[in-house]
Amino acid sequence: MSPAAERILLVDSYDSFTFNLAALCRRAVPDCRIHIIKNDQLTLPDVLSYAQYFSAIIVGPGPGSPDILEDIGVVKDLWTMDKSRMLPIFGVCLGLQSLASEYGARVERLPVVKHGQVSVVEHTGTDIFKGVGVVKAVRYHSLHAELSGSKDLEELAWTFDDDARVTMALKHNKRPYWAVQYHPESILTHGGGIEVMLNFWSLARSWNAAHNRRLRHWDTKASRIFGRPWPNPRIPFTSGHYPASRTVVTSAIRRPDLSVVTVCEFLGVADDRSPFVMLESAAQPGRYTIVGCLHPSSPRITYSIGEDILHFQQGDACSRVALGSHDIWSWTAHFMSQRKASGGLANIPFWGGLVGYLSYELGVESLSLPSTVTAMDNRHPDMNLVFVERSIVLDSMTGTVYIQSIIEGDSKWLADTTKLLRSATQNHSTNIAPSSTNAQTTIILPDSETYKNRIYCAKEHLFAGESYELCLTAPTRVILDDPLSRKSSQTHSLSWQRYKLLRELNPAPYGAYLRLHPTTLLASSPERFLSFTRPPGSTFQLRPIKGTVRKGPDITRAVAERLLRGSPKEVAENLMIVDLIRHDLHHVIGEDVDVKKFCDVEEYSTVWQLVSVIEGKAVKGADGPNSRRANGALGWELLKRSLPPGQYCPALLFPPLCNPLTGSMTGAPKKRSVEILRTLEGGERSVYSGVFGYWCVGGGGDWSVTIRSCFKYDDRYGCEHMPTRCDADVEEWVMGAGGAITALSDPESEWDEMLIKLRSVLRVFGTSVPCRN
Structure with a gap:
């Protein structure tokens, strides 16, 4: 019988970099099988019962403290297991702190938090550092191990924070345990990443051989406990029955003078009674604008978290569909x-497909966190999509307008629409209809003192090692009491007029006008979240932006490079999100993930921006033409696993030089950060900081972060199952804003920055806010 395959057990403490660590292990041992479990998934007896199946254990990083059992789980017991069951273990970050804590070291707070910082690490040149030269390592920690008093542990590497020595690696003197405080899997760790992992495997194999450890062959019992090894692309279940593919029929005309405003108004966007969807690229690097040509029977899908049904609407009929096993x-x-x-x-x-939005809370639900929804009245659906069968796509680069249909025998509509657009007269009107003399506009800002106190609480979580960064947000509401505007809405949509003004004030590469009752969303987002190309051989791309400099006579590329790439804060925050995105991609699609650009300065019409590009490719054959994944289900699964967004998002109003207003939508580690933010923010984010975009019938998709946006609830034209509000003359628009809270954040400055972010959207309502409240 051939020897058993080498298997590694990776213990995940709910971190957002775990799958980067798994990928590093596969680089070191390409043929190994990696099984990943949560630290609270199994007890120590369970682990010991199956220890003989594994060559080694990796204890990954995670939020919290090794002295809190809920944070560390079974890891605490691994370090003191019976010698007869013992096997090599390698710890990272929290893994090092837990090893140190079990053998007499003290775990204390760092004087200065290190999140996304690169430090030069000195080492002994022995054990896991044998043959290793200069190490520049990425650090994500606010706690560290003080080894004085521990007789069983030996320091292998260290760095200096000012004059204070901080342990960066250690080993146990009698047991096969090694650990590092820094993150060897980070994209910016050099010298102490793959090199250290290769040394660990060499040491682990030598120890196993010396102690005559023989691996047990994998069996069905072990498979039931630990599941399939990573990488294991996670694809949603779909039926084995597939109808014949529809055919896309296309007509094209050259109309570089034809604006999207004209196209939408020809299609009846002014009638508030009807749903309408448009995804607009009004600025670089966007290129294509998509207008859905909906008809009365266009299928609508709405879903609210915590329910076991969805609403499926076609025309006036709305069905409650049970999810069943789905x-x-x-x-x-x-x-x-x-x-x-x-x-x-x-x-x-x-070519056609689903268009709409997914809420922030839908992403939270995908993290398996319990719902906090207490009432369903006047609540926006968490998934709100319409299936588009007819569409118009405008190419801003070539001036070509494409008219498309996936409805069989739809040649007459195609010909009529092509003729209409050939003869369309340009319309540039962006006037807002006058309000009545009785109209009232009320702005309800977040309470400033409450927001600042929440910043202090967020910083305490950072100092305690609970998170690397927290994006704290709060909603602002605009109340419009104008009976005249409500009565005239069937022929003159004020929401459309406001969107036209928004696109002029803030032309964005990822804009949207989505009127999907009961929700109307106006968005001018600067940031793409996730795009995926059509299969086979799909490419999945994310482009986080962190750092912006407004152009000016003295702001050359060289100056922008110095201000952006030369800023440790900007680079650290970009690094954090790049590592988080790599983890999400590795989780779903496997090993083929590459950072195409890291902190490149890109030029746009009015600004310089610091951009990274991360791409992943599907495993060969995983989304081939005969695969059930060929419709883009792999991209859909990646979207699910990546939400809520961890992106960094730039403000649209910039101070003259570096923009300090950016922040992630959550933080990292994501799950713990989301848990903390739910306690701090005290309410739902709803549509804000979710995503909007499309999933094409050809298998591609493109989703952007819902920021620089406002949305309202209007149930007058919704489905029959929705409750109706009594006060039909009042509109309430909601917009969210906030910022990334770090250990260095100043509450007064953070409050001012949140107000600045609100201004661009508030101008749509003819109002603004002061810098200070």
Whole structure:
């Protein structure tokens, strides 16, 4: 019998970099099988019962303290297991702190928190550092181990924070345990990453051989406990029955003078009674604008978290559909698997498909956190999508307008619409209809003292090692009491007029006007979240932006490079999100993940921005033409696993030089950060800081972060199952804003920065806010 394959047990303490560590292990031992468990998934007896199946254990990083049992779980007991069951262990960050704590060291707070910082690490050149030269290591920690008094541990590496020596690696003198405080899996760790991991495997194999450890062959019992090894692409369940693919029929005309405003108004956007969707690229690097040509029977899907049903609406009929064995994500994947299409132009990103938004809370639900929803009245759906079968796509680069349909026998509509657009007269009107003399506008800002106190609480969580960064947000509400505007809404949509003004004030690469009752969303987002190309061979790309400098006579590329790439704060925050994105990609698609650009300065029409590009590719054959994943289900699964967004998002109003206003939508580690933010923010974010975009019938998709946006609830034209409000003359618009809270954040400055972020959207309502409240 051939020897058993080497297997590694990776213990995940709910961190956001775990799958980067798994990928590093696979680089060191390409043929190994990696099984990942949560630190509270199994007890020590369970682990010991299966220890003989594994060559080694990796104890990953995570939030919290090794002295808190809920944070560390079974890890605490691994370091003191019976010698007869003992096997090599390698700890990272929290892993080092837990090892140190078990053998007499003290775990204390660092004088200065190190999150996303690169430090030069000195080492002994022995054990896991044998043959290793200069180490520049990325640090994500606010706690450290003080080894004085511990007789069993030996320091292998260290660094200096000012004059204070901080342990960066150690080993146990009698047991096969090694650990590092820094993150060897980070994209910016050099010299102490793969080199140290290769040394650990050499030491582990030598120890196993010396102690005559023989691996047990994998069996069905072990498989039931530990599941399939990583990488294991996670694809939503879809039916094995696939109808014949629809055919995309396309007509094209050259109309570089034709604006999206004109197209939308020809299609009846002014009638508030009807749903309407438009995704606009009004600035670089956007190129294509998508207008849905909806008809009365266009299918609508709405879903609210915590429910086991969804609403499926076609025309006036709305059905309550039981999810059954599905969750909402797999149900939607099944829906799309029945509606594949082919034959469209390869250069057009959208042929038809689902368009709409996903809320922040839908992403929270995907983290398996319990719902905090207490009432469903006047609550926005968490998934609100319409299936677009007819569409118009405008290419701003070539001036070409594409008219498309995936409805069989739809040639008459195609011909009529093409003729209409050929003869369309340009319309540039952006006037807002006058309000009545009785109109009242009320702005309800967050309470400033409450917000500042929450910043102090957030910083305490950072100092305690609970998170690397927290994006604290708060909602602002605009109340419009104008009976005249409500009565005239069937022929003159004020929400559309406001969107036209928003796009002029803030032209953005990822804008949207989505009127999907009961929600109307106006968005001018600067940031793409996730895009994926059509299969086979799909590419999945995320482009986080962190850092902005407004252009000016003295702001050359060299100056922008110095201000952006030369800023440790800007680079550290970009690094954090890049590592988080790599983790999300590795989780779903496996090993083929690459950082194409890291902190590159890109030039735009009015600004310089610091951009990173992370790409992943599907495993060969995973999304081939005969695969059930060929409809883009792999991209849909990645979207699910990546929410809520961890992106860094720039403000649209910039001070003259560096923009300090950016922040992630959550923080990292993501799950613990979301848990903390739920206690701090005291309410739902709803549509804000979710995503909006499309999933094409050809298998591609493009989703952007819902920021620089406002949205309202209007149930007058919703489905029959929605409760109706009594006060029909009052509109309430909501917009969210906030910022990334770090250990160095100043509450007064953070409050001022949040107000600045609100200004661009508030101007749409003819009002603004002062810098200080």
